[in-house]
Amino acid sequence: MTGTSTPTLHRAASVSDEADGGGRRRGPRRPPGLPWILPALVLSVGLIYYGIGYTGYISTLNWDGISPGPEHVGAHNYTRMLHDPVFWAAVRHTALFFVLTFVVQTLVGLTFAVLMHSKLKLAAIYKVIVFVPVVLAPAIMAPVFRHMFAPDGELNAVLRHIGLGDLAQPWIGQTSTALPVIMFITIWEWTGVTFVLYYAAMTQIDPSVLEAARIDGAGNLRTLRSIIWPELRGTTVALAMLGAIGALKTFDVPYLVTIGGPNYATEFLGTYIYRQTIPLSHVGYGAALSIVLLVVALLMALALQFAGREREGR
Amino acid sequence: MRLLPVFAAATLAISALAACGGNDSSESDASTATSGTVNWWGWTPTDTATANAYIAAFNQKFPDIKVNYKLVNISDWVAALRPALASGNGPDVFDMQPGAYVTQFKSFAEDQTKLAEDALGAGWKDKVAPIGISGLTATESTQDGGKLTAMSVGSVYAGMLWLNGDIFKKYNLTAPTTLDEWKHVCQVLKQNKVGCFVQGAAQEGFDQDTLQSIANSVQPGLWSKASTGDAKWTDPGIVKTLAIWKDLFDSGIMQEGAVGYQQYPDANNDFLTGKYGMIMMGTWYTQYATTKAMTAALSAAGVSGAKPFPIVPAAFPDVAGAGNTSEMYGDADFGLAISTKSKNKAAAETFVKWMATSAEGQQAIADQLNDIPSVKGVEPDFTKIELVDPATQKGPVEDLITKSGSITEPRESLLSADVQTGILAAATSVATGKSTPEDAAKALQQAAEAAGVTFK
Amino acid sequence: MFEIRSRTGRIFLQIFATVLLIPFAFPLVVMVKGAFAGEGLGNFQAVLRVPGFGRFFVNSLIIAAAVIVLVYVVTMMAAFGFAKLHIRFREVYFWLLLACLTLPEVVLLAPLFATDTKLGLYDTYWAVILPLAALQVPFAVLLTRNFINSLPDELFEAARVDGANSYRGFIYLVIPLTRPIGAAVLIFTLVAAWNDYLFPLVFLQSPDLQTITLVPQFFVGEFSNDQTKILASAVITAIPEIVAYLSLQRLFERGLSAGAIK
Missing domain, CATH: 3.40.190.10 (Periplasmic binding protein-like II)
Structure with a gap:
């Protein structure tokens, strides 16, 4: 029994629908499962919802985090956000960041996945190079990127070397290029996950379907567009959801590489919460920002999941 | 997915504790003035080797006090120090920077006025750089107002x-x-x-x-x-x-x-x-x-x-x-504060006194050339310090150090x-x-x- | 996927892939080059000579191993429950769990600290292990549930007919059959636990409990910032993760392909 290979009899999508509803009709009643999920609920839900509740309470205070007897200010921290230009800038950056990093990661990840399935030489090595960034901590890579994008850093050196010296510029030192640099780093870091998931999902596509398409005279690109891509929809939706949540939580890369600058050009919700809470000691306001972030993240996740389900069709 | 640090809410936690924890100052002091273990946390000296050199010099006089230095990066300072101090298991001695940090940590720091008087006499204020006292004293009219939260070890000047x-x-x-x-x-x-x-x-x-x-x-x-x-x-x-x-x-x-x-x-x-x-x-x-x-x-x-x-x-x-x-203008670079919850206060005081007020301690600071020593009249010993090019450097550097002594504008x-x-x-x-x-x-x-x- | 029959087509594809790979390889080259700049191998020796380096390494191993075990057990049980057992309001519970994915760590620190000190967990491994595991479980359950869903129901029904209860089904069917997705859970959990900087920084203060991610601190100070040794420590820190990934790569990919996230 232990030796059996991964069962790939059913494709995940169809089976998951079955498992969601059909269990009772098709066989003996299933044994109760609540005790089985209890440890996970206690650990994650318990711990995390406790944290959210605590933060929700703090968000109604005007508090520096030290003084005894903080002042209750009701929703003031929330209304304050409406008139805070840095908050809105952070929201704009976060949204733009999500859209662009998601699109590029999807395109590049998909391209790699297709290429690695196309009998490329050295594919094993290529795969490792694309995935290794996933395991490297951003805290560890930040100094590398600061170095690389510095005015006399490696990137400009390469540009000058290949005769593109005119393109050399202080990448993280100007408002116009700082945000794209942050996006590049994020794409570099996370495309490995996109790639691996697409790569894995592609192994589930029935080869005979592809073969049939070929016999019908469909070219490579045509096959990709009308057969492969629709088959990957579930994965794409999941990645969009994870990407949206990730974008909202983005903190480490902009904080460590550009400190949110220059002139707030790379301020994100994550970095702004940090700035308000720690260096500026506006703990109540920071908590209110955290709550807004949580709500938006949840709404995004629900919306994407919903959209994905809707369009999956039957 | 992007899992990584925001140090933020550490702040909240500690304050909650500080607010409700109460002060149990009845803790017994396990140390004496000449023996015990002192845990010292700082963002500076920025390398453990320098700190250990200070400690080695200190141990020549007080061999039975063991000092452990833990370096914490300045960017992580608040996040790491707050919970440690609030928990009661934190450092006995910690670095204090003038300005915002005095406000943040004053409630965890012992008042050192008496220590200063013990070490330097009633006229102690005239014996140390004034900038070191003002910057490390909690603002009057606030909680803990007037408390000398730390003894300045040395100052830095810019401009x-x-x-x-x-x-x-x-x-x-x-x-x-x-x-x-x-x-x-x-x-x-x-x-x-x-x-x-x-x-x-x-x-x-x-x-x-x-x-x-x-x-x-x-x-x-x-x-x-x-x-x-x-x-x-x-x-x-x-x-x-x-x-x-x-x-x-x-x-x-x-x-x-x-x-x-x-x-x-x-x-x-x-x-x-x-x-x-x-x-x-x-x-x-x-x-x-x-x-x-x-x-x-x-x-x-x-x-x-x-x-x-x-x-x-x-x-x-x-x-x-x-x-x-x-x-030019300047501030105390750092002072040494003693935690109110320290279980080794006597030894901690001995260490702080030695670093901030003794001739040997201050000479060690001066010779490092990172800080201008707090106690007046202590100057780096250039016979022991090897400059890259004494001919062009010695004059201007000595002038700079002399000039610093009279600066009063805060940084x-x-x-x-x-x-x-x-x-x-x-x-x-x-x-x-x-x-x-x-x-x-x-x-x-x-x-x-x-x-x-x-x-x- | 693509079928390229012509030789020029294959060469073109190879070149295209290589060009696309350059931006991914470039930062890695910069990192390794930087780690060897200045004193060369001396940088690595300096990192290894940091007092207590071995201790830090072991601490990171202990924490990562404990987080992995905890996440693995809890996740397998929950995924089994969600996929193959009867739970009223199953989707509600599932979404409660998934919502935890949206939580930034910031929000956790304060309440955790308050609880840790009350329970006497502050400055113990548990203070780091529990929150790290809590944050990893939702994603791991998401992956694993789909994987177990794809195992045929007939297997479990047959076992039940043979008189096996859920517990035996779990031990004799779920555990062995989920090895591939287990590898994926292991990799993702290892990365999160090993790379974490925040929790050890805030919740562990004894030098004996520090983790390896804090090693670069020895070279970063306010007034000196030893780039080469920071990069050397980055390389050393990354090695265990890369080794783990390489040795589990095939199982990992198989796990993801059967489960994938949908």
Whole structure:
């Protein structure tokens, strides 16, 4: 029994629908499962919802985090956000960041996945190079990127070397290029996950379907567009959801590489919460920002999941 | 997915605890004045080796007190120290920086007035640098008001330039004393494909230094007045300061991409590897005048086999052309605080006394050339210190140290974190051309008012 | 996927892939080059000579191993329950769990600290292990539930007919059959636990408990910032993760392909 290979009899999508509803009709009643999920609920839900509740309470205070007897200010921290230009800038950056990093990661990840399935030489090595960034901590890579994008850093050196010296510029030192640099780093870091998931999902596509398409005279690109891509929809939706949540939580890369600058050009919700809470000691306001972030993240996740389900069709 | 640090809420936690924990000061003191274990946390000395050298010198006199130094990076300081102090298992002794940190940590620190009197006598205030006392004392009229939260170990002063002696010699240049001379120096260096001046303009602290120096050239004392609310940030003098600041960028004195640079490590590494002729650093930079520190710094910047070059201090140029010499300013670099929850207070006091008030301790600080010692009259022993090029360095360095003794203008201790953020916003918005100096000054004034500074 | 029959087509594809790979390889090259700059191998020796380095390494191993075990057990049980057992309001519970994915760590620190000190967990491994595991479980359950869904129901029904209860089904069917997705859970959990900087920084203060991610601190100070040694420590820190990924790569990919996230 232990030796059996991964069962790939059913494709995940169809089976998951079955498992969601059909269990009772098709066989003996299933044994109760609540005790089985209890440890996970206690650990994650318990711990995390406790944290959210605590933060929700703090968000109604005007508090520096030290003084005894903080002042209750009701929703003031929330209304304050409406008139805070840095908050809105952070929201704009976060949204733009999500859209662009998601699109590029999807395109590049998909391209790699297709290429690695196309009998490329050295594919094993290529795969490792694309995935290794996933395991490297951003805290560890930040100094590398600061170095690389510095005015006399490696990137400009390469540009000058290949005769593109005119393109050399202080990448993280100007408002116009700082945000794209942050996006590049994020794409570099996370495309490995996109790639691996697409790569894995592609192994589930029935080869005979592809073969049939070929016999019908469909070219490579045509096959990709009308057969492969629709088959990957579930994965794409999941990645969009994870990407949206990730974008909202983005903190480490902009904080460590550009400190949110220059002139707030790379301020994100994550970095702004940090700035308000720690260096500026506006703990109540920071908590209110955290709550807004949580709500938006949840709404995004629900919306994407919903959209994905809707369009999956039957 | 992007799992990583936001240190934030550490703050909340501790405060919650501090609020409800209560003070159980009945803890028994396990140590005596000459024996015990002292855990010391600091962001400076920034290398464990230096701290251990201090400890070794201390142990020659007090062999039975074991001191453990734990280095915590300044950027993680609040996040790590708060819970540790609140838990009661934290350090016995910790570094204290003047300004915002005094407010944050004063409730965890013992009052050291008595310790100072014990060590230096009733007239102790006349024996140490005044800047060290004022900056580390909690503001009157607040909780713990008037508490001396830490004993100053040494001070740092800024408002000056450091030059690369080799570069200036090679191109036959002298230190600039006016804005035009500064521009000229940069022109010459640029023609020779050498960087001129490097600054980490992405960080508030070092932008403030440069702005304060420009302001001191425009109108001495104006910056401090604006900091305390005695003048407005919209004062024409401040607007002019911001306009000159902008000129530094437009005329190519500031390096390309300066607003994306951090002073440490970017600007520091670039200067120490000889890519630039000048940098805005203070008296703490004196340590790199020595062969030992310079060689180590070169290797830290990733350059192998580079030859150490002499760095030379120079006054900040009179950029406003108003005939004012731009006065320097400074703060206590750090003091040593004793935790109210320490279980080894007696030993901790012995250690703090030795570091901050004893002749041997202060001499060790002086010889490190990072801080100007707190106790008056202690000076570095240049017979034991090897400078890269004593002929060009010894005179100016000694002058600098002597001059520092009389400085009274505060550097950062008058500014709250909110105002500092406002200053950074003004500096970067002007530098990137997003605001005019007038508008930036207005925004800064608003930020300061919102932060609770009252203006006359 | 693509079928390229012509030789020029294959060469073109190879070149295209290589060009696309350059931006991914470039930062890695910069990192390794930087780690060897200055004193060369001396940088690595300096990192290894940091007092207590071995201790830090072991601490990181202990924490990562404990987080992995905890996440693995809890996840397998929950995924089994969600996929193959009867739970009323199953989707509600599932979404309660998934919502935890949206939580930034910031929000956790304060309440955790308060609880840790009350329970006497502050400055113990548990203070780091529990929150790290709590944050990893939702994603791991998401992956594993789909994987177990794809195991045929007939297997479990047959076992039940043979008299096996849920517990035996779990031990004899779920555990062995989920090895591939287990590898994926292991990799993702290892990365999160090993790379974490925040929790050890805040919740562990004894030098004996520090983790390896804090090693670069020895070279980063306010007034000196030893780039080459920071990069060398980055390389050393990354090695265990890369080794783990390489040795589990095939199982990992198989796990993801059967489960994938949908």
